[in-house]
Amino acid sequence: MANAVRWWEMRPAQSRQPKTYVCPICHGPLLAMAPNTLLFPEGDRERRRHAHTACVARQRKAGLLPTKAEWERSLRPAGAERRPWWRRLFGSRRPG
Numbered sequence: 001m002a003n004a005v006r007w008w009e010m011r012p013a014q015s016r017q018p019k020t021y022v023c024p025i026c027h028g029p030l031l032a033m034a035p036n037t038l039l040f041p042e043g044d045r046e047r048r049r050h051a052h053t054a055c056v057a058r059q060r061k062a063g064l065l066p067t068k069a070e071w072e073r074s075l076r077p078a079g080a081e082r083r084p085w086w087r088r089l090f091g092s093r094r095p096g
């Protein structure tokens with residue numbers, strides 16, 4: 001898989017056409033008529049790829065193929081997520 005892709009959009013797919021694709025993850029054959037997963041690199045419909053749903057699940061489990069929301073979360077400083085909203089608004093120190 002291309003390393004330049006920062007995040008992936010993915011959705012379940014299944015076709016009525018008796019086509020065969022090559023899974024970009026395991027490079028094995030993938031039947032379009034079987035349930036599979038469509039991958040859009042950074043949401044790009046032109047570069048969509050059909051992948052085995054099991055392969056996508058395995059990659060996701062390994063921390064690969066982040067979604068846009070996961071990628072955006074990873075850009076934020078560590079710990080920012082766990083602070084309560086009032087701490088973020090007013091800072092962690094209170095006078096007095």
Ligand SMILES: [Zn+2]
Binds near residue numbers: 023024025055
């Ligand atoms: Zn595969």
